[in-house]
Amino acid sequence: MGDPAGIGPEICIKACLDASVQAVCRPLVIGCPARLAQAAEVLGLDVPILQVARPEEMTDNPRQIAVYDIGINCGDIAWGQVQKKAGLAAYTAVEKAVRLAQSGQVQATVTAPLNKEALHLAGIPFPGHTEIYAHLTGTRDFAMMLADGDLRVIHVSTHVSLREACDRATRARVLRTIQLAYEALKQMGIEDPVIGVAGLNPHAGENGLFGREELDEIIPAIQDANALGIHAVGPVPPDTVFAKAIGGAYDMVVAMYHDQGHIPVKVKGFQMDKKTGAFTSVRGINMTLGLPIIRVSVDHGTAFDQAGKGTASDESLREALYLAARFAGGRA
Incomplete structure (x- = not known):
């Protein structure tokens, strides 16, 4: 209730x-x-x-x-x-x-x-x-998934500071999140799911120019997932990965932290009346995987x-x- x-x-x-x-x-x-x-x-x-x-x-x-x-x-x-x-x-x-x-x-x-x-x-x-x-x-191993229609987003970290969220984007944690996404999509009846993995930094790090998390942690995690037979793609720049998912490129997106994943889902699902300031539509769900x-x-x-x-x-x-x-x- x-x-x-x-x-x-x-x-x-x-x-x-x-x-x-x-x-x-x-x-x-x-x-x-x-x-x-x-x-x-x-x-x-x-x-x-x-x-x-x-x-x-x-x-x-x-x-x-x-x-x-x-x-x-x-x-x-x-x-x-x-x-x-x-x-x-x-x-x-x-x-x-x-x-x-x-x-x-x-x-x-x-x-x-x-x-x-x-x-x-x-x-x-x-x-x-x-x-x-x-x-x-x-x-111990769990992750939050948000969804509005076919836009599905799973998070590597959620209720922590942005500083701590960067530290949690490890190879092991990113891999486990990809695995949880794959298991959930299979359970939903999607036979060969494609998972898009967002970068942590702007432009997914631009090959190390804007941070090394993609090179040191995220790319190795994606390679590990591929070796397990999971079709994971990325790291995709965070400013385009969600638009691609809405367009059908991915069955789920792995977001690196809370707001990176929450904002696109709520922009898509929440609608506000300009005159009254009241929400006229509040779509979307939250699911705990694992x-x-x-x-x-x-x-x-x-x-x-x-x-x-x-x-x-x-x-x-x-x-x-x-x-x-x-x-x-x-x-x-």
């Missing part, structure tokens, strides 16, 4: 009632039944909330929201504010979702947005979903300014649900 003070409860209601979502999966919300009932009221919907103790207690009623109760009553949480209780509820929902997936009771997990400040107020020492999932599953379970997420935040108003778009959440169902089918 995400942070109960944000738009998570509302977009969960919208997405779970969507016929296109119901056509590919049976959604079960992990969260607070009282908060979801409030979200339905905000949306002006008369929706039955079915509280279940086990996923098999769900019904086939398409107009009913099935909820696995996290045991924290969020009915008294204010909309649109950073709160300790909300951070604890968001973390508890993630933890329960992970345990359900690990035990095989659900085939995939999809996360609505949480708030990092609220997490920290609750004493949760993680910067976000990715690190929580890695901790709970004991995963985990023993499936985790896909929306590619936006808690949007506290919209919470409790019934105006938030569930577009990204629906995309996340579609992709989670596709991966679940591939893994099956």
